[in-house]
Amino acid sequence: MTMNQLNKHPSQSDSITHQSSQTANLTAWQAFAQAYLNRESLALLLLGFAAGVPILLVFSSLGLWLREAGIERSTVTMFGWAALGYSFKFIWAPLVDSLPLPVLTRSLGRRRSWLLLTQLLIIAALVLMALTNPQGSDQMLMVMAAAAVLLGFSSASQDIVIDAYRIEIAPAQMQPALSATYIMGYRIGMIVSGAGALYLADFFGSTMESYSYLAWQKTYLIMAAVMLIGVMTTLWIKEPTLSVKPATESNRDYLQMILVFVAAVVAFILAFRGMGTVLPETESVLMGFLYGCMQFVASVIAFAVMIFVLIKVEIAPKQMVMRTWVEPVAEFFRRYGKKALLLLALIGVYRISDVVAGNISNIFYQDLGFSKTQIANAVKVVGVVASIGGSFVGGWIAQRMNIVKAMTLGAILACVTNLLFILLVYTPVPMMMYFAVIVDNLAAGLATAVFVAFLSALTSIRFTAVQYALFSSLMTLAPKLLGGYSGSIVDATSYQFFFGFTFLIGIPVLLLIYLVNKHIKISQPQIDP
Known part of the structure; x- marks a missing residue:
């Protein structure tokens, strides 16, 4: 398919960092x-x-x-x-x-x-x-x-x-x-x-x-x-x-693209598994996290190398591959230049505080002596309802103020609410558990809503599916890798230390938000007709 030529969105020139006077x-x-x-x-x-x-x-x-x-x-x-x-x-x-x-x-x-x-x-x-x-x-x-x-x-x-x-x-x-x-x-x-x-x-x-x-x-x-x-x-x-020009590629081109994708995914999986057997075992949480990052990077490289080889042997249609995988990433870096790395860093760690803490939450409640029924009612029902309320509040706040300021509020709440679980260690009663779950989920819902709006603002209308999928995958990568070692951290220290740690790792996020707000104007890109 030729690169989509899209009509200019009615308000793509509107900066998401400012609200119209009518809305105000x-x-x-x-x-x-x-x-x-x-x-x-x-x-x-x-x-x-x-x-x-x-x-x-x-x-x-x-x-x-x-x-x-x-x-x-x-x-x-x-x-x-x-x-x-x-x-x-x-x-x-x-x-x-x-x-x-x-x-x-x-x-x-x-x-x-x-x-x-x-x-x-x-x-x-x-x-x-x-x-x-x-x-x-x-x-x-x-x-x-x-x-x-x-x-x-x-x-x-x-x-x-x-x-x-x-x-x-x-x-x-x-x-x-x-x-x-x-x-x-x-x-x-x-x-x-x-x-x-x-x-x-x-x-x-x-x-x-x-x-x-x-x-x-x-x-x-x-x-x-x-x-x-x-x-x-x-x-x-x-x-x-959105108006899209008719595709000019043949059915053979599309079939080749599917075969290239399957081959590249196989290379990704083999590299991921292969690196898992090569890297040494370690009891260090930090080293384990670094090994996990190396494993992921090696798999992405294997994915890219497989596509490169298939292009060289003329199995993969080069121009189509460039438009499909390379151009969406290149467009993002053209738009923001070196500052794109700052944005990617923020995307990668914005949710790290609450995601890492949430990875062990059910085990934490169980270790405190709460029953499965109590955990299910608090987390799967009341907590989810609270996160819904938080998402509405987050959406309303993002409508009324600068999106980066809304993200700052979300980041502060996401890390500060983790301190409630330290209080729960010393007061393991149902009332305190419900209070901690409700407040934490309200904060998580708010942070998620404003962050999704932020990611949407970074996404080009020409490459919505590709760029947003990349952003949302990057958003959970580091938190999930580190969250996998949350049990090891607790075993080596205590729940009090762990939740204090999740509070501290949320603080650098505030610095990244400040730098993004200072150096980058976040606005939806304009698309020429």
């Missing part, structure tokens, strides 16, 4: 109604719901199902690899952004066609999981693993399309509100697939003491039916009003 003169209620009571916000609420449903059906709900079926804990944890698509979705985001789908793209448009395909694949994966009893045999367990991988890949792909759709469907000043409604829908979807799925499985009669495959089968079939909300939303929403 509105009352709080008028601003709220203007931001949230519109077709675009409703669409993002429903799409967010569709994005939030699959994630826990790969993680916690599936894990409990497998444990009740008698699967060993070590095998259950390996199913977490099925969700790696969320961390590495930037690898195939360019294909989602550029490749048309036969029949569907002509009838629905570029974004809606990919949305429908990914949602149908999610439903197919859930149905396949529902029809598979993991207790039956090793072969059935392999089928379950394949279905879980399909679910993780499809739901991550859906996220790519929704992020691109959200950025393209509305001007810059609407993005904070759309981010907030998307996060709200996402959290509601997580409640349905997290707490809701567990309540259903329990209602249908499956417990640790008395496993019932039929109970879990009904639960996952109901979850598949719930995903029809996403399908209906896709058929209802409008395609973003």
